[in-house]
Amino acid sequence: MARKVFYSFNYKRDSQRAAQVRNSHALADEDEYGVIDSVEWEKVERGGKEAIKKWINEQLQYTSVTAVLIGAETADREWINYEIRESWKRGNGLVGVLIHNVKNLDGKTDVPGSNPFDSIHLKDGTSLSSIYKIYDWVSGDGITSLGKWVEEAFKTRETYAGEKELKDESSNDNGGSVLVRPQPQTPSTGPVVVNRPPAQPWSNA
DSSP, X not given: OOOOEEEEOOHHHHHHHHHHHHHTTSSOGGGEESOOOHHHHHHHHTTOHHHHHHHHHHHHTTOSXXXXXEOTTGGGOHHXXXXXXXXXXXXXXXXXXXXXXXXXXXXXOOOOOBOGGGGOBBTTSOBGGGTSOEEETTTTTHHHHHHHHHHHHHHHHHTTTTOXXXXXXXXXXXXXXXXXXXXXXXXXXXXXXXXXXXXXXXXXX
């Protein structure tokens, strides 16, 4: 079945590349959320942090997978981090898609960025990058492969059904701030290997 997908990306630097992903019609238009241009994003930003959170949460509401479109500065963006964390908390699958090789309107590509999943961890210390894969939109033939990547992300999240909590990355055990600088990523190959039993749903007991 078709999954509703939220696109998370850097609106200032990557809006043209993200628009090409959407306009490729790899997914049906009615199954796509979160794609606006940089001008529209600036309007949302002017409303302040609460307005931004409200917009993101509304866009995520009916989705089951979040596709993080990874450009040069994606891993450094506050709101992309928020979107990833909120996606996990609400049970969305996650998949990373490298878009730096997609040409902008000037015909230029960009430099590769870091994997934003590297700096987000479950309570037990497992990084999201060890759970979810990333692919290259250009070399991986995203137009024909995106649907498969999305379905794989959905099924991977089912393995962790009921798990919503993530580690607080804002401070370490000594009270100091944590600065994680992930390294630039290459596309994943091979199947996702989950070395743990499926989680049990949360209980109020």
